[in-house]
Amino acid sequence: MRKILIPTDFSENAINAINYAVALFKYDICEFYFMHAYQDDIYADEALLANESLERITMLIGKKSEEQLKNTLSLTAGRSHNPRHTYHIIASNNLLVDEANKIVDEQNIDIIVMGTRGKTNDRNLTFGSHTLQVLKYVQCPVLAIPENYRYTKPNHILFPTDYMIPYKRRELKLLCEIAVPYRAVIDMLYISKSNTLSLRQKDNKAFIEGELCKNNINFKIENSKHIINAIYKHIKENGTDLLVMVNTRHSFLEHFLFQSTIDELSLNLDIPFLALQNMRRN
Known part of the structure; x- marks a missing residue:
């Protein structure tokens, strides 16, 4: 069984990477782990931080993350219909690299699949900052999928x-x-x-x-x-x-x-x- 970790920020690039991974491994028995590490999101909205307690903001963002992951899982499973694939979701109040390394170790992940860029989508860079962090610091093979790349058999x-x-x-x-x-x-x-x-x-x-x-x-x-x-x-x-x-x-x-x-x-x-x-x- 192949174990695949897919970090997501719910951007179009991330969804594209999920679709590519599901298609690439269509012949394999796979467990997919959709993961969103949202610690950075907690401190991103200064206006919200000024009006709400940190505990409440953490709770709200954690709940939103879990709902978005459930929606991602539902959409992916609905398109795939592959009985050889199973799916898990992980919403974590953690940094991306730390959570990815944790899941890689705990689940003995074979490969990480993610988009080359995320929400910020800086077109002057081949790889976004999150993808670079994972490429540099996570101890697992990483497959990076370019923006708008449509699945093609790797011939x-x-x-x-x-x-x-x-x-x-x-x-x-x-x-x-x-x-x-x-x-x-x-x-x-x-x-x-x-x-x-x-x-x-x-x-x-x-x-x-x-x-x-x-x-x-x-x-x-x-x-x-x-x-x-x-x-x-x-x-x-x-x-x-x-x-x-x-x-x-x-x-x-x-x-x-x-x-x-x-x-x-x-x-x-x-x-x-x-x-x-x-x-x-x-």
């Missing part, structure tokens, strides 16, 4: 890698199981000025090949020193439906996630993005 997956990371079996298994039902092709793209792999890189490449043995894999080399441009070019030229990268200490993804804005590096993603967090979990 062509791009996985850029330098083969330096000792990959986690659980996360490669997740990628394998996403790809298999759609007979997706996975392009493993090594971007380098050299075609030669070290022994360490060869070992990691062999591990990937073994774990993704059920999949159709193309091992490609792009001779370039401009990693972002090479990734973007490959996406556009090959009809890529899903970009996969690993976020671990000193990885390329970690580097650009901690820039002031991803868009400074010109990666304006308009396809779903799966970040494998490469964390130690059972």
